Amino acid sequence: MxxxxxxxxxxxxxxxxxxxxxxxxxxxxxxxxxxxxxxxxxxxxxxxxxxxxxxxxxxxxxxxxxxLNQPANHDPQPARTNVTPVDPPLRGIINTISGGFAGGGSTSSVRKRHLRHIQSINHITHSHHRRRMPPITFTDDDFQGLDHQQDDPMVITVEIENYAVKKVLIDQGSSVDILYWATYQKLQLSDTAMVPYNEPIYGFSGEKVSTCGYIDLHIIFRDGAQTKTIPIRFLIVDAPTSYNVLLGCPSLNTLGAVVSTPHLAMKFSSPSGDILTIYGNQRLARECYMASLHPQLPILQTNHIERPPSSEIT
Structure with missing residues (x-):
């Protein structure tokens, strides 16, 4: 046989x-x-x-x-098979700043309804619900920083209540937009403008950060003579920081901004359809970073809140 x-x-x-x-x-x-x-x-x-x-x-x-029974050619080599290694299970999850209004609201029932809405495929496949944006690209001409070999955070200047507010951190990992209490006072906003809100937000390691309230403000993003204004709901936090404002996912999505950290720039479309560009300030970014490493030391030039050039004050 x-x-x-x-x-x-x-x-x-x-x-x-x-x-x-x-x-x-x-x-x-x-x-x-x-x-x-x-x-x-x-x-x-x-x-x-x-x-x-x-x-x-x-x-x-x-x-x-x-x-006998010997094939004419040499025996073929054994078939090679790739053995897929088994990855070890994750030990846990490390989150970013979370809380606020990004999950649909502050109550658990509203957040669960928001989650069900996201998980329903019928809500995300219909073409008439799909958001449309113009193409946005970055080129070598967008390298405007002082030091191209950098890992600096994105820190920009915006206009709030007719003030030019510098040291605004762009944080794509945050679910909230934060206006710090010291900045709130520098903007000379009245206490009655703040709506009470006692839901905490959570940091990287899960620690709770209390909030003072929230306020709705219009923010102007400027690229030369062209601007774009959007409404932002800020949570107000009284905490020591080297930044004046933190802009998270809610405001970036409302703005339609695309951020490139290698270029330290973000782009978005203007009401007229033009693509506007705002570049990060490396000097201020490094000042804030160094100040955050030594919170016990007095922070120099932290406020950086001034009137725009059209109505500058001393």
């Missing part, structure tokens, strides 16, 4: 006699597969097939001196 190997799909030896298959099984066992088929005290990782004699060979035809 002709011998056939199902592993090589060729004649010459049986599957039980296949040395290549035995070595492949041992390789998979060493890689951690087939654990439930291997005894713990079996360190050889050998399969339980009968051993193959290294001297066994197909019989010869005595008249011609040729081996």
């Amino acid at each position: 002709t011998k056939y190997c199902r592993y090589h799909r060729n004649h010459g030896h049986t599957t039980e006699e296949c040395k290549a298959l035995e070595e492949k099984i041992e390789e998979l066992v060493r890689a951690g597969h087939f654990r439930r088929f291997v005894r713990k005290d079996d360190n050889s990782f050998r399969s339980h097939h009968p051993p193959r004699s290294d001297h066994r060979c197909p019989p010869c035809d005595s008249r011609h001196g040729k081996r």
